[in-house]
Each structure stands twice: as C-alpha cells, then as structure tokens.
Amino acid sequence: VPNTRFMVDGFRFQSSRCKHYWLSHYHSDHTTGLTTSFSSGTIYCSAVTANLLVKDMHINPSCIQPLPLNIPLLVDGINVTLIDANHCPGAVLFLFKTPPPPGSEFSEQVILHTGDMRWHPRMGRHPALKNQRIDMLFLDTTYASPKHVFPCQEDAIADIVRVMKQEAKARPGTLFIMGSYRIGKERAYLGAAKALGWKVHVNADKLRVLRLLGLPENDMALLTRDAAAARIHVSFMGKLLTPDALTDRIRAGPWTHVVAFRPTGWSFQKSGLSCRREGDVAIYGVPYSEHSSFAELRDCVKTLRPRRIVPTVNASTPA
C-alpha cells in the first residue's frame, strides 16, 4: 500500500521492513507464502479469517489481529475500514486513508483494496464508500472482459434447483454433487438444499472448516455426516469431479446416477447451463460466481469513480 508500511495479501514478499500484513480472505492464492512459522509481524483480517488462520492453518494467534467490519480504525497511524466483500466467508475490502503523496492537492490519499470481491450495488451505498473520493482502486479484475456475462447468485441457485428437481424426477436414484473449494460456494449448495428440503453431506474435515465460518444455525442444520441421509454431497473441485471418479461414487453407494455441479463464472454459456453426460454421470457447469461479472465491475467503477485503477488479478486464477 503506497505511503504505508502495509502489505495486502503479500506473504510472498515478507521482509523485515514490513510489520503489518493485511489478509483479505482465506483462499490459498491470497495466503501464498504464509506458513505456520510466520513471525514477521501482525496479520490484520476479519474475525472469520482469523478463526481459520488459527484453527485451520495453525498460525500463532499472537501474530493475528482480528478487526471488526464497518468501523473506522487506526493502525500504525493509518485510518482503515473493513467492508464485506461478498466473496467467501470472512472476505473483506480494505479502505485505507493514508498520508498524501508529495504534491497532492488532497490532505489524504484514499485507497480501496478489494481483495477478491463480487460487487453488489449495496456496496456503493455503504456509509464508508458513499460519496467517498477514491484515489486508488486495487480491483479484482478476474472477469474484466465483456464476454463474462453471468446472472446474480440467486438466479444461479434457482437454475441449480430447477436442474436438481428435473433430474430427481427423471431418475429418482440420483446423487447430486456440488463442487467447492476449502471455503467458498457455501451459498450455492446450502441455498439449493434449503429450497428442496434436502440434507447436505460433508466429510469430517469439511464440517470442521464450515464450523469455523460463523454460518447461521439453520444453515448448519442442513449438514450431515451421514452420506445415505443426504441427496447433495459436497466435493472438492478438480479430480473428484471427473466422470471416472463420479462413476466410482455410484458403485460405492445406493445411487443409480450422479449429477455433479461445477459452480464458477467461467462456465457460462449463452444457451444456459452447460452439461456433459457420460453413461450414468452428468456434469453441469453453473454460472455461480463469487467474483464480479463484467457488468458489475463496470457498475463498481461508475459508482466509486476511482481516480486510478490497479488490476490485482491475473485472469487465469479464479479462486
């Protein structure tokens, strides 16, 4: 962060000169370089992210300073406000008010770092951002191309529910699998489960992580460790979501078919959800994104009117 001794999501660049490390959220591409032996300074983050750092990553708690959202705070003489980023649980934007660079016409330099974000119009109405001059916007530009058109999360969840209903009616022995990362996509599978009155199976490790997120109790009540009791199973994206691996799931349980969902903004097709079918397995790409669409990025820039934009994302790493 210019004119400060702060680093955002920069554990790869630890140095003895930097004592203040800001972590926007607990996705591995943002914690790169952070290890259990971290002792280079203080990590500032949301309470949920702090919980994950201590209990999932086993970082020394004395190195972590959880901060509340929506309240202007002073850290090392710099005014900072954390704002919900509408990304994964615990993800925040950082609004820094730093000393001005030499020759500036203003008494302070205002820097907004988005970490990873799904822009929502309500953010523009946030008291800390409304009518606030932004000098520099470090922006999550994962989908900064006009071809990235996808619906809001509510519509994407409605699509998932519609497909689940159709598939369950056509083939009652179908198991549904939702792709996920270590954290993220919770609203996709919990939203679908809620709409259908179904349970969600997670393994012990995933359940342990989900318990750290401070999710509402009625959401946690949808989860079960009993695989046979749940129509929806959560699975890590990647090798576990291939036709071969999914066919093995049929053999291992009472199911006759498997329908898997890959929720990501990359999967959008104009014709609707993409679907690949092989034998008794179907894999749907669903446009459930935790990053802004191109239209949302445009709305963000139009609303905040930053004087300068710094893109933070290499478009090949959409976590």
Ligand SMILES: [Zn+2]
């Ligand atoms: Zn992320």
